[in-house]
Amino acid sequence: xxxxxxxxxxxxxxxxxxxxxxxxxxxxxxxxxxxxxxxxxxxxxxxxxxxxxxxxxxxxxxxxxxxxxxxxxxxxxxxxxxxxxxxxxxxxxxxxxxxxxxxxxxxxxxxxxxxxxxxxxxxxxxxxxxxxxxxxxxxxxxxxxxxxxxxxxxxxxxxxxxxxxxxxxxxxxxxxxxxxxxxxxxxxxx
Amino acid sequence: xxxxxxxxxxxxxxxxxxxxxxxxxxxxxxxxxxxxxxxxxxxxxxxxxxxxxxxxxxxxxxxxxxxxxxxxxxxxxxxxxxxxxxxxxxxxxxxxxxxxxxxxxxxxxxxxxxxxxxxxxxxxxxxxxxxxxxx
Numbered sequence: 001x002x003x004x005x006x007x008x009x010x011x012x013x014x015x016x017x018x019x020x021x022x023x024x025x026x027x028x029x030x031x032x033x034x035x036x037x038x039x040x041x042x043x044x045x046x047x048x049x050x051x052x053x054x055x056x057x058x059x060x061x062x063x064x065x066x067x068x069x070x071x072x073x074x075x076x077x078x079x080x081x082x083x084x085x086x087x088x089x090x091x092x093x094x095x096x097x098x099x100x101x102x103x104x105x106x107x108x109x110x111x112x113x114x115x116x117x118x119x120x121x122x123x124x125x126x127x128x129x130x131x132x133x134x135x136x137x138x139x140x141x142x143x144x145x146x147x148x149x150x151x152x153x154x155x156x157x158x159x160x161x162x163x164x165x166x167x168x169x170x171x172x173x174x175x176x177x178x179x180x181x182x183x184x185x186x187x188x189x190x
Numbered sequence: 191x192x193x194x195x196x197x198x199x200x201x202x203x204x205x206x207x208x209x210x211x212x213x214x215x216x217x218x219x220x221x222x223x224x225x226x227x228x229x230x231x232x233x234x235x236x237x238x239x240x241x242x243x244x245x246x247x248x249x250x251x252x253x254x255x256x257x258x259x260x261x262x263x264x265x266x267x268x269x270x271x272x273x274x275x276x277x278x279x280x281x282x283x284x285x286x287x288x289x290x291x292x293x294x295x296x297x298x299x300x301x302x303x304x305x306x307x308x309x310x311x312x313x314x315x316x317x318x319x320x321x322x323x324x325x
Contacts, residue, residue: 024219036211053222127201129208148209180198187192
């Protein structure tokens with residue numbers, strides 16, 4: 001199923017299994033990205049992404065089609081992640097992200113270890129993004145993180161966060177400025 | 191000392207390189223289906239047959255409540271009886287013999303006592319087992 005309309009049609013025919021399979025194929029990575037941008041922990045984000053699809057499975061019979069299926073899915077994702085954050089008060093420092101890197105050579109996420117594997121000159125020409133993002137307040141951080149995960153598309157970020165594209169652009173611009181200021185301070189300290 | 195455009199350029203490169211989420215594949219889908227099956231089998235499991243026994247404190251509270259309600263009932267009956275005793279009733283009462291009244295009272299008392307006994311037995315562990323079996 002390549003389009004949301006096909007998923008909705010399958011749902012109307014009562015083929016819940018096909019709908020969930022289609023949703024996972026199309027949206028699992030976006031759900032994961034959104035979850036990572038909120039909880040900032042890869043393992044927890046993956047666990048919550050699974051929870052989101054379990055909730056979707058349970059709620060599919062009640063989906064009335066008033067909102068688009070992707071908007072509905074992203075709303076469930078945001079609510080699930082925000083509840084988890086407030087319940088567990090688990091905002092893991094970004095430095096910890098390096099610990100969950102895959103052993104099979106996948107790129108490490110938010111960690112500085114990836115930069116460490118490059119040659120010395122290249123590594124010294126990069127900032128520790130984890131540290132910088134840790135100092136960036138919400139909602140700038142969420143927008144910046146999602147922007148780079150979603151192949152730098154403001155429209156995608158807006159859809160994921162239910163924000164107008166103009167707001168995303170403004171937050172991104174200010175977020176980058178703040179990050180640059182923080183990087184400048186880091187340069188001065190060193 | 192780096193200039194602002196230089197800092198922004200390095201920052202952009204760092205963000206592009208370092209901000210990444212773990213890539214999900216089919217194993218993610220399999221994990222979701224496993225969780226769904228687990229949830230559904232949990233829901234499909236029959237509820238435990240026997241009710242959870244009430245705690246001793248709960249039983250004592252129930253007994254105290256019953257005693258309290260019974261005392262209030264007796265008190266109200268006495269008050270009603272005293273009030274009625276002082277009232278002059280002019281209406282003629284139906285004539286019934288002492289023997290008929292006695293028989294009726296015995297029959298009522300037996301019925302009420304039997305019902306009370308059955309209700310009591312109904313809530314014993316033995317009675318609740320019978321209820322689970324037949325109701």
